[in-house]
Amino acid sequence: MRLTLMLPLLLMLAGCSTAPGNDTAAAPAPAGDATAEAASCAASGGELKPLGRLQRVQCVVPYADAGKTCSAKSDCTGQCLANGDTEIAAGTKATGICQTDVSQNFGCRQRIDGGVAQGTICVD
Structure with a gap:
């Protein structure tokens, strides 16, 4: 009976093998x-x-309009972001600057939309 209960567990663990050659997801792209x-x-x-x-x-x-003053996403190729390290209270009237490039989609940022500061969001 004990072997019957352990067999499914052993089979599941065998599927988690880290033997060389089994990890195709981490294989580098051909040069x-x-x-x-x-x-x-x-x-x-x-x-x-x-x-x-x-x-x-x-x-x-890099976006062509990076650093341009904006008040909404429609003013930018990317997002309109709050300028600086100081968070603006959400709902406050504000202007921002157009994001530099797609790398600013990661980390913490505060968008400006319709001339109003939005809440800060952090994306990893």
Whole structure:
């Protein structure tokens, strides 16, 4: 009886093996693909950078309107963000600056929309 109860547990653990060759998710991309991706990114004016908690490599291209004064997302290619390290009380009238690039989608940020500060959000 004891063996009957342990067999399913052993089978489940066998599926979690970390033996060499079993981890295809972490396999690096073939060198040719990475080189082509880097070249394509550079051609668009960007740079490959690891972003977020997973450190997934993405092409980071600066937005043309980065740093422009804004009062809503519609004023920017990316988001309209509060300027500076000081949080503005949500609901307060405010202006911001257009985000630099997609890398600012990670970490903590406060959006400005309709000329009003929104709550701060943190994304990893």
